[in-house]
Amino acid sequence: MKLIIANKNYSTWSLRGWLVLRGFDIEFDEIELELFTDNFYAEIAKHSGAAKVPVLVDGSIEVWDSLAICEYVNDQYLAGKGWPADVAQRAKARAFSAEMHSGFMALRNEMPMNIRGRRKITPSEACQKDVARIDEIWAGQWQEFGNNGGWLFGEYSIADVMFAPVVLRFITYGVALSDDAQAYANHVLNHAALQQWIAESKSDTSVVAEDEAGTEIG
Numbered sequence: 001m002k003l004i005i006a007n008k009n010y011s012t013w014s015l016r017g018w019l020v021l022r023g024f025d026i027e028f029d030e031i032e033l034e035l036f037t038d039n040f041y042a043e044i045a046k047h048s049g050a051a052k053v054p055v056l057v058d059g060s061i062e063v064w065d066s067l068a069i070c071e072y073v074n075d076q077y078l079a080g081k082g083w084p085a086d087v088a089q090r091a092k093a094r095a096f097s098a099e100m101h102s103g104f105m106a107l108r109n110e111m112p113m114n115i116r117g118r119r120k121i122t123p124s125e126a127c128q129k130d131v132a133r134i135d136e137i138w139a140g141q142w143q144e145f146g147n148n149g150g151w152l153f154g155e156y157s158i159a160d161v162m163f164a165p166v167v168l169r170f171i172t173y174g175v176a177l178s179d180d181a182q183a184y185a186n187h188v189l190n191h192a193a194l195q196q197w198i199a200e201s202k203s204d205t206s207v208v209a210e211d212e213a214g215t216e217i218g
């Protein structure tokens, strides 16, 4: 099985596809393409009409889109354990994940993932609202599960995968969180799989100008 991803410093959706595999200890090969290059579009076109990463190739099965990859991995490799077991919790985890996947546009536009960067921006009102909503989600789940596993639903799940890049965005832009939300963010940051991605992102020396938001902090 191989996962096609892009620049580790910048590509949040790649990180999600990668984390669902690495975080659940599933073996895979990875192919890293450089965003916005001719080679990127030539290679990705072999597997996906959508022309975006990540793409998972498992034999004859090709899955594009991070959330679809999470669901495929959940079905094919995790026997459903990618989501919480309880049906109400599972519904909530899926709702949070869908909210992340389809929303938070202001945050995504104004605070691009840039792991190596320490940047200053002036967030719009819409972006501040996005941050407040994420704080609410993380803090609420931490109050419920902080002493019982520490992940959004206690055990590591796809919901944590979907929010992990946001933890890295908040570090880059120095976003202040409530104590409970910060405790969850710290828990995610300590995850060995995420630490591996961060370490590997250091050898990504590409510069994607549109993802260098704001100004550098000294």
Ligand SMILES: N[C@@H](CCC(=O)N[C@@H](CS)C(=O)NCC(=O)O)C(=O)O
Binding pocket: 006, 010, 011, 012, 013, 014, 035, 036, 051, 052, 053, 054, 064, 065, 066, 067
């Ligand atoms: N909704 C998609 C978004 C994928 C996406 O936008 N990927 C970006 C990189 S993070 C990409 O491939 N961009 C290349 C392009 O737009 O040309 C997913 O969840 O996988």
